[in-house]
Amino acid sequence: MLTPAALSADEASRYHTLLQTHSGTEVALRAIRPDDKYQMLDIYPTLSPRTLYMRFFRVIDAPSLEDIARYTTVDFALQLAFVVTLGPEQRMVAAGRLIRATAQSKVAELSCLVVDDCQNRGIGSVLVSELFKTGHRWGVDQVIALVHSENHPMLRLLKNQGYPCEMLYDEGEFTVTLDISQEPTQANSVSYQTSIGAMHQVV
Ligand SMILES: CC(C)(COP(=O)(O)OP(=O)(O)OC[C@H]1O[C@@H](n2cnc3c(N)ncnc32)[C@H](O)[C@@H]1OP(=O)(O)O)[C@@H](O)C(=O)NCCC(=O)NCCS
Numbered sequence: 111m112l113t114p115a116a117l118s119a120d121e122a123s124r125y126h127t128l129l130q131t132h133s134g135t136e137v138a139l140r141a142i143r144p145d146d147k148y149q150m151l152d153i154y155p156t157l158s159p160r161t162l163y164m165r166f167f168r169v170i171d172a173p174s175l176e177d178i179a180r181y182t183t184v185d186f187a188l189q190l191a192f193v194v195t196l197g198p199e200q201r202m203v204a205a206g207r208l209i210r211a212t213a214q215s216k217v218a219e220l221s222c223l224v225v226d227d228c229q230n231r232g233i234g235s236v237l238v239s240e241l242f243k244t245g246h247r248w249g250v251d252q253v254i255a256l257v258h259s260e261n262h263p264m265l266r267l268l269k270n271q272g273y274p275c276e277m278l279y280d281e282g283e284f285t286v287t288l289d290i291s292q293e294p295t296q297a298n299s300v301s302y303q304t305s306i307g308a309m310h311q312v313v
Contacts, residue, residue, distance in 0.1 A: 117247040119186040119213070125244060131232030135196070139240055142191040142205065147178045149202040154178075158226045164261045165223045167283070187213040190248050194237050196228070203228040206237045208245045208253065218245060220255040235267050242271060242290045251291035257284045272298045 117125070126140035154172045162169045173181075184191045184207075191207035206222030220241065224234045242253065257264045259282050268286050269275060272294030276287045 114247050117244055122190055122248055123186040129236045131236050133232050135231055137233060138195045139192050142182050142184055142193050144183045146193055147175055147182045150178045150182060151175050153225060161226055164258055190245055192237060192241060194233055204233050204237050206241050208241055208250060210250060216249060216251040218250045218253055220253050238267060239271060246290045253288045253290055255286045257286055259283055270299050272296060274298055
């Protein structure tokens with residue numbers, strides 16, 4: 111197998127690609143840009159309390175434009191941040207990122223969010239899959255995600271990626287660790303029911 115070329119911070123900041131979800135929806139995925147703050151400002155008030163809670167573990171107040179600007183102005187050496195857009199009007203429907211402590215770190219934390227009316231259409235899956243593939247080229251071998259124990263869509267999405275995956279439960283949340291340095295396999299996408307069921311028995 112050919113080793114994929116490394117992705118520099120500069121290349122990451124200009125990354126864009128077209129993708130198709132498992133249901134056939136075509137989406138565009140690209141690096142986040144500072145001017146995305148305006149669309150994000152409009153999106154926050156549309157998010158349901160559940161979506162906010164699953165993402166932030168609390169229901170946050172709508173952030174200000176200045177708060178959002180900190181999120182959309184990214185140092186691509188430390189963060190690999192993508193947005194997903196839909197249709198010719200390029201409506202922003204999802205955002206996700208890997209964050210690492212230093213530009214040399216091989217470990218990164220994952221966060222992502224899909225707007226409520228576009229959830230369950232495979233968009234989160236293609237976003238995370240692309241973050242993992244490009245994230246490995248960007249220098250990351252291990253991804254950590256903190257997931258609420260009732261966030262079954264996210265737990266399932268992560269399992270479905272097919273990477274070796276470890277889930278540790280503590281006080282209502284799972285710390286999910288994925289080894290993205292290896293090729294994803296079907297065998298790693300173990301049954302959601304089996305794994306989560308087993309997890310709850312241990313608790
Ligand atoms: C979690 C989230 C990113 C998933 O994105 P999405 O686009 O809805 O996810 P997808 O459609 O790609 O995949 C979700 C999977 O969960 C499954 N699913 C949906 N509801 C489910 C439920 N109640 N129980 C179990 N599985 C469920 C779907 O069937 C799908 O699996 P499949 O591909 O095998 O059919 C999105 O729901 C979201 O933004 N949630 C709020 C914020 C959040 O939780 N962020 C993650 C923080 S760690």
